[in-house]
Amino acid sequence: MFPFKDGFQNRIEVGVLCLVMVFGWAFSVNAQDSGDKCYKRNYTVNVLAENDLWGSGSDKHFTHGTRLSFVESRENVEDASACTPEQQEKESGGLDFLRNIVDPLLGEQSSLKTNQVSFIIGQNIFTPEDISNPNLIANDRPYAGWLYFGMGLMRSQIKKEGFAIFDTFELDLGIVGPESYAEDVQKWVHQNISDSPIPQGWDNQLKNEPGILVNLERKWRMELTPHDYGGLQVDFLPSVGAALGNVYTYGSLGTMFRLGVNLPVDYGPPRIRPGAQGSDFFQYDKKKPFSWYAYAGVEGRALAVNIFLDGNTFAESHSVDKRIFVGDFHAGFVLVMYRVRVAFSQVFRSSEFNGQKEMSEFGSINLSVAW
Numbered sequence: 001m002f003p004f005k006d007g008f009q010n011r012i013e014v015g016v017l018c019l020v021m022v023f024g025w026a027f028s029v030n031a032q033d034s035g036d037k038c039y040k041r042n043y044t045v046n047v048l049a050e051n052d053l054w055g056s057g058s059d060k061h062f063t064h065g066t067r068l069s070f071v072e073s074r075e076n077v078e079d080a081s082a083c084t085p086e087q088q089e090k091e092s093g094g095l096d097f098l099r100n101i102v103d104p105l106l107g108e109q110s111s112l113k114t115n116q117v118s119f120i121i122g123q124n125i126f127t128p129e130d131i132s133n134p135n136l137i138a139n140d141r142p143y144a145g146w147l148y149f150g151m152g153l154m155r156s157q158i159k160k161e162g163f164a165i166f167d168t169f170e171l172d173l174g175i176v177g178p179e180s181y182a183e184d185v186q187k188w189v190h191q192n193i194s195d196s197p198i199p200q201g202w203d204n205q206l207k208n209e210p211g212i213l214v215n216l217e218r219k220w221r222m223e224l225t226p227h228d229y230g231g232l233q234v235d236f237l238p239s240v241g242a243a244l245g246n247v248y249t250y251g252s253l254g255t256m257f258r259l260g261v262n263l264p265v266d267y268g269p270p271r272i273r274p275g276a277q278g279s280d281f282f283q284y285d286k287k288k289p290f291s292w293y294a295y296a297g298v299e300g301r302a303l304a305v306n307i308f309l310d311g312n313t314f315a316e317s318h319s320v321d322k323r324i325f326v327g328d329f330h331a332g333f334v335l336v337m338y339r340v341r342v343a344f345s346q347v348f349r350s351s352e353f354n355g356q357k358e359m360s361e362f363g364s365i366n367l368s369v370a371w
Contacts, residue, residue: 050347145182176208252274260295272364298330344365
């Protein structure tokens, strides 16, 4: 058992139980899919970690994030005539209430070709630059943590050869403050894994506050080389997004260029919000089991709310003057071999508040396994 307070131990046990239930549901559904006439289903598990140890090498700003997700991908069978309306309803599963809510918002429901539903659990940790100071540091960002559970819906539409649209909807619910257990996690890791200095200022962290975050994003994939070209390929993925909630509220614009082999395998690697998003799934193809690409991209955000800088919404807390416009430059490499995807990204984030001495730099590592 981890040396955390009893409440955190209980939450670990509940979280593990939830994951076991999700995996059990997935395998039970998968076992029944052999008789489906309308759909075939695939599943993907993602483990994502972002840490400034792989960037600036010191704890400051966004210092760590962990995100686990489980995705069900459902594709229409090639022989549509085999699927009657009654059979389609029977096989639709218990998650279509999400699709019924989100599809009208995204439009063009009749063009739905592939969709994915995801379950997410994550935690983000933020600290000031000097973690050795036990006192409140007025001119630096607050200590803060964000623990959340989320559900998402993704949809890929192949509009024509070489051009596709990818939509993402995600709802995250959680808590900011001591109940996020960011303090416990960071102290335990520093003491038992990284042998780093123990942070001293967590008594000054943001107070407990329920958090909600709604995200919508649309991404376009435009192939710049012939679709059937057997060698290196290049594509261009502009995106637009919005977030609404007391955790973040912002609008975003971004773009990404990729160079590699079999680029339609995904829409970029997954990231922790508010970072530029890719896809939590990848398209496994027995005929093309090997893919790779290098990429570089930028994203700009105009922020109305950032609780980790603005401070608590409903209580007095430490805060700093945030900058409205924040930009990310990110670059990395993705490798897909059969049913495994590995990705590494390096992220450079511009100053987020007045008085920040330098930009943030951190790395992102992702492992995805599909079946």
